[in-house]
Amino acid sequence: KINISIMTIGFDYFQVLAIFARINVKWPSWVKSLLELASFLNFNIDIAGPECAFPKFDYKIKWIVTVITPFMFSFLLFLIFLLLMCWKFIQKICSLKSGTPKYFSHGPRLLATYLLIMYCLYLSVVRRALDIFNCNPPDPPDGYLYTEFVSEECEAGICKCGDADELQAQLVPWAALIVVVVAIGFPLYVFYLTWYYRVQMKMDQLLRAHGLGDSRATSVDGTVTVGKRCCRSHAKETYSMRKKYNMLYYHFKPGKVYWMFVILVRKFLVAMCALMFRANVGFMLSVMLLILF
Numbered sequence: 001k002i003n004i005s006i007m008t009i010g011f012d013y014f015q016v017l018a019i020f021a022r023i024n025v026k027w028p029s030w031v032k033s034l035l036e037l038a039s040f041l042n043f044n045i046d047i048a049g050p051e052c053a054f055p056k057f058d059y060k061i062k063w064i065v066t067v068i069t070p071f072m073f074s075f076l077l078f079l080i081f082l083l084l085m086c087w088k089f090i091q092k093i094c095s096l097k098s099g100t101p102k103y104f105s106h107g108p109r110l111l112a113t114y115l116l117i118m119y120c121l122y123l124s125v126v127r128r129a130l131d132i133f134n135c136n137p138p139d140p141p142d143g144y145l146y147t148e149f150v151s152e153e154c155e156a157g158i159c160k161c162g163d164a165d166e167l168q169a170q171l172v173p174w175a176a177l178i179v180v181v182v183a184i185g186f187p188l189y190v191f192y193l194t195w196y197y198r199v200q201m202k203m204d205q206l207l208r209a210h211g212l213g214d215s216r217a218t219s220v221d222g223t224v225t226v227g228k229r230c231c232r233s234h235a236k237e238t239y240s241m242r243k244k245y246n247m248l249y250y251h252f253k254p255g256k257v258y259w260m261f262v263i264l265v266r267k268f269l270v271a272m273c274a275l276m277f278r279a280n281v282g283f284m285l286s287v288m289l290l291i292l293f
Helices: 005-022 029-042 059-093 107-131 167-196 198-209 239-248 259-276 281-292
Strands: 146-150 158-160
Touching (some): 005 107, 005 259, 059 107, 107 146, 107 239, 167 239, 198 239
């Protein structure tokens, strides 16, 4: 079996590292190149420069494509779920397979896939949503705040903040919704899962450490229960748990099932620091180091 824990650690490291590419610091050229290269792991569409190949590819389109990507994947996986369910039904009607079909047995794997996709896209979606709130005064100041992005829908391409006729004000409600649903909602969902199923997840971690749990025969079945406690699952069944939620805890030490939530919160705080303390770069970098280490 291939342990991809090291790859996951490297992925998280370079995703966070890519944030420093947008900070107003005069990095050495080789550091700047390294940071821009790390931006690929943030699924940064700006690297491809689509507006160069497609002049009509405005910032508004780029923003919408980025923030709806998780929902597009959810719709795609739901279609795959329905197609597989229809295929199992066809197999039963045409007697292509004996036995009673399990129409929903592929659901847990698709859920695990979606959680992995959400985890990979989380930082890029959060940063794109927070971009709408990134407003700065010009030098010299003229009494207005302006965004860092430019758009054809704004006067002279420069977008003014707080103007109802400008793109920034039009995207603020949608950006706030993305912040609530994705930036805050997804970590809370992960926290709920890892807290409610913490006993089963720890047991599955122990089974995995001994090379067990990949089949029902080597897993703990659902007949074993634990004492009733508030906000905790009472069953100890681990096989379906691994199929659905293994990406949330499998590469952490047994008992540290909550660490994925910590990583997501850390990513969110780093993205918030890049927005809130942008006027004082030294303080921003200090706070980021405090969060990361």
